[in-house]
Amino acid sequence: MRAGGLVGEIVGHAKSAETRAVALTLFCDRVTETAAEAVQGADLVVLCVPVGAMEAIAAEIAPHLKPGAVVTDVGSVKQAVVDAVAPHLPEGVHFIPGHPLAGTEYSGPRSGFATLFQNRWWLLTPLPDTDAVALARLRSLLEAMGANVDEMDVARHDLVLAVVSHTPHLIAYTMVGVADHMRRVSAQEVIKYSASGFRDFTRIAASDPTMWRDVFLTNKDAVLDILGRFAEELFSLQRAIRMGDGEHLHAYFTRTREIRRGIIEAGQDTAVPDFGRAGPPSKGV
Ligand SMILES: NC(=O)c1ccc[n+]([C@@H]2O[C@H](COP(=O)([O-])OP(=O)(O)OC[C@H]3O[C@@H](n4cnc5c(N)ncnc54)[C@H](O)[C@@H]3O)[C@@H](O)[C@H]2O)c1
Numbered sequence: 001m002r003a004g005g006l007v008g009e010i011v012g013h014a015k016s017a018e019t020r021a022v023a024l025t026l027f028c029d030r031v032t033e034t035a036a037e038a039v040q041g042a043d044l045v046v047l048c049v050p051v052g053a054m055e056a057i058a059a060e061i062a063p064h065l066k067p068g069a070v071v072t073d074v075g076s077v078k079q080a081v082v083d084a085v086a087p088h089l090p091e092g093v094h095f096i097p098g099h100p101l102a103g104t105e106y107s108g109p110r111s112g113f114a115t116l117f118q119n120r121w122w123l124l125t126p127l128p129d130t131d132a133v134a135l136a137r138l139r140s141l142l143e144a145m146g147a148n149v150d151e152m153d154v155a156r157h158d159l160v161l162a163v164v165s166h167t168p169h170l171i172a173y174t175m176v177g178v179a180d181h182m183r184r185v186s187a188q189e190v191i192k193y194s195a196s197g198f199r200d201f202t203r204i205a206a207s208d209p210t211m212w213r214d215v216f217l218t219n220k221d222a223v224l225d226i227l228g229r230f231a232e233e234l235f236s237l238q239r240a241i242r243m244g245d246g247e248h249l250h251a252y253f254t255r256t257r258e259i260r261r262g263i264i265e266a267g268q269d270t271a272v273p274d275f276g277r278a279g280p281p282s283k284g285v
């Protein structure tokens with residue numbers, strides 16, 4: 001917002017004085033010691049705390065919100081945030097839950113950068129009574145930041161994110177945990193020979209423990225549903241390996257490769273390598 005000159009004054013609040021000091025040097029015009037002070041007179045309030053901290057913040061800011069203000073959030077789970085925040089907000093304040101599908105394994109004020117949201121999805125999960133004008137204003141601000149905005153039902157969001165983000169994170173955490181427990185493979189070897197697949201897992205598994213604890217505690221049903229399905233698929237592959245069923249494995253991997261190719265063709269992966277004019281290697285590379 002700062003880089004694009006999209007808003008007037010940016011007022012920030014964070015729990016720690018150190019974070020506030022850094023935010024002031026990087027992107028805030030002003031910081032305040034309490035969240036209540038930060039929201040006074042604000043047209044737009046963006047809640048950027050772990051999902052489990054949303055309720056306390058909502059309760060604190062509620063009496064200080066300006067009538068007509070828009071309150072949104074960036075939490076990775078939406079039903080839990082709606083349940084935590086909506087009951088506290090006064091009549092005349094517009095609550096529009098949101099979730100940018102952009103981020104890294106790093107956290108803290110130094111981890112943000114101006115291009116973070118460019119060409120990334122930003123999902124909004126408006127409620128049945130969400131004001132259309134407030135929604136349109138928020139949408140155009142996010143689009144001006146370079147995001148692609150889509151609207152989605154709250155429950156659908158939580159199920160979709162359990163598939164495309166939450167369960168994959170749990171699997172990465174688990175795989176790194178497995179390597180850690182493998183006494184036969186020394187820690188040194190794991191670090192030294194980390195092939196790129198495992199290296200990507202370790203990056204994901206370095207994500208913030210508080211944030212991810214809250215994601216799993218609050219999107220419990222959807223994650224357990226997807227984990228159940230994951231276990232069934234895993235057992236089918238385990239059985240194919242045990243039985244030497246190469247046909248099953250080949251057919252399975254052919255299907256998953258088509259899914260990846262579909263993602264690339266739809267332009268949904270910005271990290272695709274540029275193979276140059278020769279095009280991608282055709283086979284087996
Ligand atoms: N990191 C990502 O990849 C990513 C992407 C999309 C959405 N999100 C969501 O964004 C939110 C913030 O994540 P982040 O990565 O920006 O984390 P962050 O650690 O950079 O920022 C979180 C902030 O919340 C504050 N905080 C923590 N506990 C608090 C409490 N109990 N009361 C008041 N303040 C508290 C911290 O001081 C910190 O300033 C989370 O809800 C997360 O699910 C994160």
Ligand SMILES: O=C(O)C(=O)C[C@]1(C(=O)O)C=C[C@@H](O)C=C1
Nearest residue numbers: 076100101102103104105164165
């Ligand atoms: O690349 C990463 O570090 C991320 O995992 C970011 C990621 C994701 O799953 O895509 C993580 C959680 C968020 O809610 C949104 C984005």
